Amino acid sequence: MAMDLPKLSAEDRLSPPRGLVAAYSGESDSEEEPERAVEREEKLTDWHKLACLLCRRQFPSKEALIRHQQLSGLHKQNLEIHRRAHLSESELEALEKTDMEQMKYRDRAAERREKYGVPEPPEPKKRKYGGIAPATVDFEQPTRDGLGSDNIGSRMLQAMGWREGSGLGRKKQGIIAPIEAQTRVRGSGLGARGSSYGATAAESYRESLHKAMLTRFHEAE
Secondary structure (H helix, E strand, O other): OOOOOOOOOHHHHHOOOHHHHHHHHHHHHHHHHHHHHHHHHHOOEEOOOOEEOOOOEEOOOHHHHHHHHHHOHHHHHHHHHHHHHOOOHHHHHHHHHHHHHHHOOOOHHHHHHHHHOOOOOOOOOOOOOOOOOOOOOOOOOOOOOOOOOOOHHHHHHHHOOOOOOOOOOOOOOOOOOOOOOOOEOOOOOOOOOOOEOOOOOOOOHHHHHHHHHHHHHHHHO
16 A cells, blocks of 8 residues: 655755754864864965964075974964964863863872882981080081192282292281181170180081180180
8 A cells, every 4th residue: 555755845855854964064063173273274384485474484495494383482382372262162171171280290209109118217326425416517618628729819829929838028028827717706896805716617516616615715814
């Protein structure tokens, strides 16, 4: 038994089904989006004038222009701005989320401790006699053992006729020993008693204390 099919109008015969059009149009948009991005980036270069329209710079050769596109930090920065200007709001939010995850601080020390374990601290060495250990000097002390004859000041004086052990001046009547920087008591005047006890900045705390006590002992006599 033959069934009666609904007759199609002329408009229905010419136009395809709407579901298929929507499906095909969605696929074509997703496929054409990278192609459109490539076309937009290609328009940013004028190969006839050898110019980068994005950075507004002209180059003497094609190789220099290609090198600019591949290596220039300015070009990469401008290109990233150009790409983000054509992104949708959802794509921008996803990109910002990815950037924030990459910018998070990475505690490499904590990762090593978690991977290899935390080593136990070494046991302190037992001292035979009690007391506070002397402070170690961890800075350079070029004049700790006195000035040598190879310093620039000594070489300049020797070039002018001075000899080691003789005084300064034309008649050798000047000082013989070099002037040393000495530590002074804070707040004391230049002529005040006990304002200086002969300690230098390169000496340790124990040596400075010993000199101060010795100076006060001599002043009390």
